[in-house]
Amino acid sequence: MDHISPVLWQFLQKWLTHFALFPPEASTVAPQSDALFFFMVLVSLIGLTIVVLLIVGFSILYSKKRHPQAVQIEGSTLLEATWTIIPLGLFLVMFVWGALLYFRIYTPPANAMNIYVVGKQWMWKAEHPGGQHEINALHVPMGRPVQVTLISQDVFHSFSIPAFRVKREAIPGRYTTVWFEATAVGTYHLFCTQYCGTDHSQMIGDVIVMTPEDYKKWLESSTSGNSLAQDGERLFASLSCSACHNTRPDARGPSLANVYNARLTLSSGQTVTVDDAYLRDAILDPSQHTTQGYAPIMPTYRGQISEEGVIALVEYIKNLDSDYRVQQTLNTTDLLPETEGGSPRRPAGAKAPAAEKEVKP
Amino acid sequence: MSAGTIVSLPDQSTARIPKMNFLTRENGLLSWLLTGDHKRIATLYLISITFFFFIGGALAGLIRLELLTPQTSLMAADTYNKVFTMHGIIMIFFFLVPSVPATLGNFLIPMMIGAKDLALPKVNLLSWYLYIIGGAMGVYVMATGGVDTGWTFTTPLSTHYVNTHVISTALAAFIAGFSSVFTGLNFIVTIHKMRCPGMTWFRLPLFVWANYAASILMVLGTPVLAITLVLIILERTVGIGVFDPAKGGDPLLFQHLFWFYSHPAVYIMILPGMGVISEVVSTFSRKRVFGYTAVAFSSVAIAVFGFFVWAHHMFIMGISNYAALIFSLLTMLVAVPSAIKIFNWTFTLYKGSITFETPMLYAFGFMGLFTIGGLTGVFLGTTGTDIHLTETYFIVAHFHFVMVGGMLMAFLSGMHFWWPKWTGRMYPEKISQFAAVVTFIGFNFTFFPQFILGMLGMPRRYAAYPPEFQALNVFSTAGASILGVGYLLPILYLTWSLKYGAVAGNNPWQATGLEWQTQSPPLTENFLEIPVMDHEAYDYEWLEKQQEKEVASVG
Numbered sequence: 001m002d003h004i005s006p007v008l009w010q011f012l013q014k015w016l017t018h019f020a021l022f023p024p025e026a027s028t029v030a031p032q033s034d035a036l037f038f039f040m041v042l043v044s045l046i047g048l049t050i051v052v053l054l055i056v057g058f059s060i061l062y063s064k065k066r067h068p069q070a071v072q073i074e075g076s077t078l079l080e081a082t083w084t085i086i087p088l089g090l091f092l093v094m095f096v097w098g099a100l101l102y103f104r105i106y107t108p109p110a111n112a113m114n115i116y117v118v119g120k121q122w123m124w125k126a127e128h129p130g131g132q133h134e135i136n137a138l139h140v141p142m143g144r145p146v147q148v149t150l151i152s153q154d155v156f157h158s159f160s161i162p163a164f165r166v167k168r169e170a171i172p173g174r175y176t177t178v179w180f181e182a183t184a185v186g187t188y189h190l191f192c193t194q195y196c197g198t199d200h201s202q203m204i205g206d207v208i209v210m211t212p213e214d215y216k217k218w219l220e221s222s223t224s225g226n227s228l229a230q231d232g233e234r235l236f237a238s239l240s241c242s243a244c245h246n247t248r249p250d251a252r253g254p255s256l257a258n259v260y261n262a263r264l265t266l267s268s269g270q271t272v273t274v275d276d277a278y279l280r281d282a283i284l285d286p287s288q289h290t291t292q293g294y295a296p297i298m299p300t301y302r303g304q305i306s307e308e309g310v311i312a313l314v315e316y317i318k319n320l321d322s323d324y325r326v327q328q329t330l331n332t333t334d335l336l337p338e339t340e341g342g343s344p345r346r347p348a349g350a351k352a353p354a355a356e357k358e359v360k361p
Numbered sequence: 362m363s364a365g366t367i368v369s370l371p372d373q374s375t376a377r378i379p380k381m382n383f384l385t386r387e388n389g390l391l392s393w394l395l396t397g398d399h400k401r402i403a404t405l406y407l408i409s410i411t412f413f414f415f416i417g418g419a420l421a422g423l424i425r426l427e428l429l430t431p432q433t434s435l436m437a438a439d440t441y442n443k444v445f446t447m448h449g450i451i452m453i454f455f456f457l458v459p460s461v462p463a464t465l466g467n468f469l470i471p472m473m474i475g476a477k478d479l480a481l482p483k484v485n486l487l488s489w490y491l492y493i494i495g496g497a498m499g500v501y502v503m504a505t506g507g508v509d510t511g512w513t514f515t516t517p518l519s520t521h522y523v524n525t526h527v528i529s530t531a532l533a534a535f536i537a538g539f540s541s542v543f544t545g546l547n548f549i550v551t552i553h554k555m556r557c558p559g560m561t562w563f564r565l566p567l568f569v570w571a572n573y574a575a576s577i578l579m580v581l582g583t584p585v586l587a588i589t590l591v592l593i594i595l596e597r598t599v600g601i602g603v604f605d606p607a608k609g610g611d612p613l614l615f616q617h618l619f620w621f622y623s624h625p626a627v628y629i630m631i632l633p634g635m636g637v638i639s640e641v642v643s644t645f646s647r648k649r650v651f652g653y654t655a656v657a658f659s660s661v662a663i664a665v666f667g668f669f670v671w672a673h674h675m676f677i678m679g680i681s682n683y684a685a686l687i688f689s690l691l692t693m694l695v696a697v698p699s700a701i702k703i704f705n706w707t708f709t710l711y712k713g714s715i716t717f718e719t720p721m722l723y724a725f726g727f728m729g730l731f732t733i734g735g736l737t738g739v740f741l742g743t744t745g746t747d748i749h750l751t752e753t754y755f756i757v758a759h760f761h762f763v764m765v766g767g768m769l770m771a772f773l774s775g776m777h778f779w780w781p782k783w784t785g786r787m788y789p790e791k792i793s794q795f796a797a798v799v800t801f802i803g804f805n806f807t808f809f810p811q812f813i814l815g816m817l818g819m820p821r822r823y824a825a826y827p828p829e830f831q832a833l834n835v836f837s838t839a840g841a842s843i844l845g846v847g848y849l850l851p852i853l854y855l856t857w858s859l860k861y862g863a864v865a866g867n868n869p870w871q872a873t874g875l876e877w878q879t880q881s882p883p884l885t886e887n888f889l890e891i892p893v894m895d896h897e898a899y900d901y902e903w904l905e906k907q908q909e910k911e912v913a914s915v916g
Contacts, residue, residue, distance in 0.1 A: 019832035023817045037746055037816070044736040051707060051732050055725060058710035059717075062646070065365060070901065071712040075652035075705075083704040084697060091693040094743045099686055101745025106682055121522070155518040156612065158677065158752055162818020165749040169678040171613065172517060173606025176679040189827060193752035193820035195511045197522055198439050201823035285609070302607065 026188055026209065027164035028181040029105055034165070036097050043090055105166055108179035112145035116228075116311045119150065119157035119170035122199035124190060127311055130219055131227045136205030138190060139222075140182055141215035147179040149276060153307045158194035161207050169194060175277045182209040232316025235309055239301065253298065254291045260318045265292045279314045367645065367716050367871050370787065376864035378785040382882040397482030398885050402489050403468035404783075406459060409489075411852070413455040413496060416503075418848060420448035425807075425841040431828045441824035442509035443525070447502075449512030450530060454537045455496050457768055458626065461633035462579075463492070463544055465775045466572045468783060470548060472876035472883065473566050475557025475892045480550040488543040495537030502526045502533065511822060513623070514589075516604040516615040520596040528597055531590040538583045538590075541629070545579030548572055557875075559894035563657070566874050566898050567650055570657040571636025574664035578625045578632070581668070586622035589615065613678060620671035628667040630764060631731075632660055634771030635702055638724050641774050642706045644872040645721040646713030649899035651705045659698035659705075666695035676747045685744050692742035699735050703728060718790065718870075722797040723774030730766025730804065734759060737812065755815020761808045773800070773851060780855065781869045785881045786862030789854050796854075800847030806840025873904050 004012075025031055061067065115138070116127040126134040140146050150159050152170040159178065160167040163186075168178035192203035210218060226234075236242060244253035260279075265271050267290040272278055282289040283305070286298035305313070370376070383400045386392075393401060423444050427435040436444070467485065471478050479485050502508055508530040510519040519527050552565070552573050593615075595601045602608030604615045643650045650656055672680055672688040706728060715721070737759040741747050750756065780788050810833040819830045826834070868877040879888050896903040 015832060018828050018830075020817055020829040021813060033746060033749055036743070037740070037749075040736075040740050040743070040746065044733075044739075047736060048729075048732055051703060052729060054707045055710065055728060058707070058713070059715055059725075062710060062713050062715050063365075064367070064714045064716045067712070067714050070647035070714040072649055072902070073651065073712060074649065075655065076708075079708065080652050080655050080701065080705070084701055087700040088693070088697050091696055091739060094739060095689055095693045098743030098745035098747075099689065102676070102685060102689075102748065103682060105745065105748055155522055156515055160752070160818065160820065162749065162753075167677050167748050167751065171679055173612065174679065189818060191818065191820045195442075195513075195515065195518070195822040197509070197518055198442065200442070201433075201438060201820075201825045204827075 024163045024184070024186070024188065025165075026182055026184045026186060027161075027166065028183055029101070030163065030165045030183075032101055032104070036094070036101055039097070040094060043094075047087075106168075106178065108147040108177060109145045112147035112179050114147045114149055115140070116149050116151075116308075116315075117159060117170070118153055118307045118311070119159065119192065119196075119203075120153040120307075121155065121197055122192070122203040124157075124159070124192070124203065124205050125308065127228055127308060128219070129228050129315060131224045131231065132219060132222045133224060134222075136190070136203075137208060138205065139208045139210060139215065139218050141212045142182050142185055142209050143212065145179055145181045147177055149311075150176045150178070151280075151307050151311075155196045156194045157192045157196050157203065160191045160193040161188060162191070163188035163207075167193060175280065182207075185209050185211055228312050228315040229319045230316075232312035232314070235305070235313055236316055239305070241313075244298070252295070254294055256317050257320050259320070266290060267292050267294070267296070276314050276318075279317055280310050283310060283313060365716060366718060367647070368718065368787070368790075368869050369866075369871060370863055370869055371866040373863055376866060378864060378882070379880045381884060382785070382880065383885045384784075384882050386885045395486075397478065397486060399467050399471050399479045399482065399485060400783075400883065400885075400887075402482075402485050403464050405489050406463040406467060406492070409493060409496065410456050410459055410464060413451050413499075414848075415852075416500070417448055417451040417456055418845070420444050420451065422841065422845060424448060425838040427824060428826070428834045429838050431826050431831050433824045436824075438824040439509060442511075442822070443507035445822060446509050446511050447499075447507055450508075450534065451499060452764075453512055453626070453630075454534050455492070455499060457630040457764055458537075458541055459492060459544070460630075460768065460772050461637060461775060462548070462572055462575055462629075463488070463540075465568075465637065465772075465779060466548065466633055467544070469779065469876055470551060470569055470572060471555065472879070472887050473569050473874055474552065474555060474560055475875050475888065475894060476551065476555035477886045477888075477891075479547045480555055481547050484543050485547055488540040488547070491536050491540035491543070495533045495535075495540065498529055498533035498536065502529045513619060514593055516593065516596070516612050517606075519593055520604060528594050531593050535587050535590045538587050541579045542583045545576035545583075548576040549580065552576075557891050557894055561894075563654065564894055564896075564898050565657075566636075567639035567653065567656050567660075568633075568636035571632045571634075571639070571660045574660040575629050575632040577664050578629045578667060582622045582625040582629070585618060586626075589618040589622065592618075613675070613680070616675050616678060617672065620674045621668075624671040624674065625664075625667045627760070627763065628663050630768050632663060634727070634768040634775075635660065637771045637775035637778070638706060638727050640872075640874065641720045641724040641778050642709050643899045644778070644870050645718060645724075646710050646715045647871075647901050648709055648713040649897070649901070651708040651711070653898065656702055656705050659701045662698045663695060666691060666698070670695055670742075673742055673747070676744050677751055689742055689744045693739070696735065696739055696742065699731075703732055703735070717794075718777075719788070719793040719797050720774045720778035722794055723770050723777065723800075726797065726801045726804075727767055727770040727774065730762050730770060730801075734762030734767055737762065749818075750815055752820060753815035754811040754819045754821055757821050758808045758811035758815060761811070766804055766808070770800070773797070776851070776855070778870070779876075780858070781865030782876060782881045782883070784859055784862070785865055786858050787865050787869060788851075788858045788862060792850065792854050796847055796850035799843060799850070803840050803843030803845070803847045807837050807844050808840070810834070810836040810840075871901075871904065873899050873901060878907075 118125045123135050126138050150168055150170040152172045157170040158167060159170055164180040166178050166180050168176050186209055188207045190205040190207045245256050247255050259274050262274050263271055264274055284300060284302045286300060287296050290296045383398055427441055508525045508527055509523055510527055552569060592603050596604055602610045604610045604612050606612060639650050639656060670688055670692045673692045676685050740750055777788055777793060814830055814833050819826055865881050867880055875892055
């Protein structure tokens, strides 16, 4: 390469490293999504070629020089039916294929591990069930389905991992989910794709896919000491939830053991299945979610708990499979001095900064 | 007449612009500002939308310059956000929506149907004033610090989080919206009530059909936008909380309401352009549009289906999977009429006698670019691929192919086509053909790389981006500078032609529309006497006989 000037060489090298043409395929859905994409590219190219060939061909054959007198033609039902039905058929194929893919991307498998992600201006905050907290980074194991439960604390954000071909809006006030199974170790872009204000373009992070062994090591080295459910338990105690939600005969609130995934009848007569979204709504807007047989006396916790706090509570209630833990919690509450119970955010919040430091670059 | 052109101009040594026409009828500023003449109002619109187009274009230039480098090197992120927001708002509300309907539509619809004016001339003037008030507010907002919500005004960002001129901007769009409602209303009434004797619905030029369909969308869709903008203003000022989850509101409701207008709005923007293409392709291939009824009904079908596809902007927003399914299916159905139109225009060329003047070159550009724009729309209407491609540069490229490659090409095609009718003078042919080719090349350079960027996952509305996206962004910016030249040229030579262009005569293109059977520029009343339509639209044999008769009577 000595005959190429070093400046030019440097320029070429920089140019090539700054010139990506195709994103990496790093999840199980990526090749499926790309297959449909390339099918559509192919159909589009054929369609475009037909249109361009016809236009160019007719322009040459029937230019005024060659064809001075136009022949008037009214139309042709057969031809018009052809170019109505063939595109419609192709579009319908794409519709069905796309719908299958859509349902696959938005229907997490039952064995998926769950990670909560909170979007806020302008960062992504990930909460792992094991108590690992991350900002603008997401560590996931390879070869295992991961479900991400998203919520936004302020405005619309959108959680996008191009290498996985998945994206989901993070919406204020409601949980949305997306799932993926990473297939290649590496670091990939995590973007916010919904315009969210000043630093929208800084709301980017890395998705780090690790081998299961490395992931396990990472989990152990990054834990904040408390699992998410334990944070939730503390919050449950400090907010005095257990004062009503206990198993005493005179309890003013329903028992929460095994409530997750159960079917509840509300005082409005409506039946609901208890999921993350229902739990969140019931905590923040209890008057609309009173279980049948109980008085609507629960106060709202809107404005008192951060989205991370709600997530911890939801995670705690989700894992509550017997009343034993509530009893334990109840006892701890009784023992706790007043001051401890007075600052609801402390248990969840106090742990977070320490762990965040570890993952920040 | 040479073999390569259909232009037939009167003898330039004796030809004069008619002394009495709509431009010379009255003089003075007031005669323009208080006019009821649809042609003068169209001229006012033409001047004002050109002004806004160049503001919007300059903002686009700033966006492309900033994106030359991965870092925010030209302006701060906040400034960039304001620039792309103002670019979107100005281009959509103050250029694209009024572009063809309010200029060409205003100018041509009464003449095409053989009427003296629109049904409600004063309302027509009022729409221009509303447009100007809205536009002035837009400029005021920009001059006093701008707005950074994005043209989509997404809540709760627009209601609770940004601290810029959201209310004035929403009011500006609100007022401009009424201008578009009144224009649409005027067109509908005029087309129903003012057709000349013999002008049945199926003798209407396809341009009128397309504008009729767009008018229905304007009248039914725009009020929803108005309501949505009022709700935003109320939420910002008194905190009514319709969209605020903290008060039991639903931010997704905003998305539904906004896209209920804004999806039909893209058909408001494209349908009149399709009307232009029908006229131009027919005239320059000397043939009736292939399958007239199919093209006419496809406009109406687009207008009807266009109202039922809005949620395809929300596939990733947590709407029910089954709702997504239905909206995707309906989107596929609305893609079909557009495909029909493309093939019908193409087969209009078949066995025609084609010439390649500037309007036809722009029309060819439209057909190619709109095909790409339409097909990539199917990528986004398909639920599965939409997940990866939405909110990236793929969507930016897609709608610029449709809006700029489609509508702007159609607008320029129409402007060149009817320029001789409007001003009485021809534009210079060679340089304008050159401009059409430059625009086409520049356009592809600018926007095609953005499809690849979108596939790579580059999000839209990013002031800074990862370095591997740089090369394609450099291509895009380079293309934008070519495109800029392509848009500056027409301004220069069209202005030049006002004084120095060849005198056009009544019908330089030998076109069949009623507007060509009167003098150029037309009289204020359009016709000496109300014409009688005794032939079908695009009847070139009728035109030949008519000309033979004229020659016979003169000779």
